[in-house]
Amino acid sequence: MSFLIIDMHVHLSEEKPDSEWVWMQWPGSDARGITAEQFIGKMDACRPRIDMALVFGLTSLASESPERMREENDYILKVVEAYPDRFVGAGVVDPSWGDRAIEELRRFVEAGLRVVKIRFSSMHIHANSEAGQRVFAEIERLGALPVCHSDWTHYSNPLVLGDLAMMFPDLKMVMQHFGEYLSRDALSVCKKADNVYVDTSALVHPKNVVRFIEEVSPDRIMYASDTLSIRGGLQPQDALERILCLGLPEQLEEKVLGGNAVELLRSVGVKP
């Protein structure tokens, strides 16, 4: 491929000592999580090769403490500094921490993470709640880009996320997972709100990519895998196949696999 391929949804985890692992997990279970170096190995092994990825933390999506959020975001800052050609970083914010969430948001944006990951259903807060609006207002003030998990729950289904997005019409946001099983709701929201983008991670039926391109826009949909572990679950090659199997014209394939991500990231000052 003669263009950049960017995976817009990857959770990285710092390697932890065994003692921390065994405290949380049942005996015999496989270690989960994937480090920066392990994911680079996967990016290189993919066909076509993945050039870059948007990376963020995993375990602090609903954070047991603000310090935990900070610790994971610091890891992302570290890997972005170590591999600037491979990673764009996003900081995680758990809005339930109120002032301390805002404080952490300001800290990591100022430190260089200009993308903000939020997973409202993890902390059981409706995306369009006051807490959600407060975080979005601060993200807009900072000129950053929110990327929000979507699913079928009360907290982060496409309609609730769409409501939040429409309160901030000048703020672009990514509805990750294309609404998961609620893909029709996601399409409906994106037709109305031109500040909403989708990623293709966790998308069940690839034909919805075509539907999005035809009914909404070819410019607001981006390849993503939602990789969060070294094996199993969702993996980048399988997520690539989900796009490649469509046989899109090269110009559209380029947009979905990387071109749209480049444009969106540039809009918040990130140059992939």
Added chain:
Amino acid sequence: MRIDVHNHIGVDPAYGEDRTADELVKEMDGAGVDRCVVFPFTTNPDIREQNEVVKSAIDAHPDRLVGFYTMNPRLPEMTDLMYEYGERGFRGVVTDPRFGIGHEHKRFHELVECALVLDIPVWLHSDDKDTMRVYISPLESMLGKYGGARFILSSMYYDATGIATRQKNVYLDTATSMSGSMVAMATQPVGTHRILMGSNTPYGMLRREVGKLEITEELTDFQKRLILSLNAERLLKL
């Protein structure tokens, strides 16, 4: 051999699809799929007309297509129709609560009883988040009540795996699994012997369904064969 158990043909009035058997067979050729189970879109209330579309399809492609008919449990002549369709070469029945008859309803149970006597599988939606909600308790009570019947619980949502773990007469199809790895996760509690490749064409794609299973490292070659064909051959007596 590759067999896909979840394909719609005919007219879908809700979503504007009009899918022909020839289009499906062309897609099968492109994806290397040998046989497909076909049935109407369950959004179409005119089951007689749509079942005739399926009948024409299986007559035109007897070596490629296996026909299931849709049944609305509200019809007074339901069991007569089921016998008739059986005699005309259909191999299974498709229904779900979108006809307004829940899994707990007497008429729904009568449909299952007739399928049991006719020795055909019953194809059900599980809880398709895009289109419908299924109440699990009455569904599972019904599945347990008819232990001798065989059910295909379509669309492997999270709840479906738990149901199939408990109810040993339930097969799952792969239509809504996001990846082959997620199919493999269901093999731990359910067993690979009750999982069927199902793509939900024309909304899904045969090529994608085959691809996501074949790329999966967590399934052995034999387990892939089970999902891709052997389970369907056994269930459908092909």
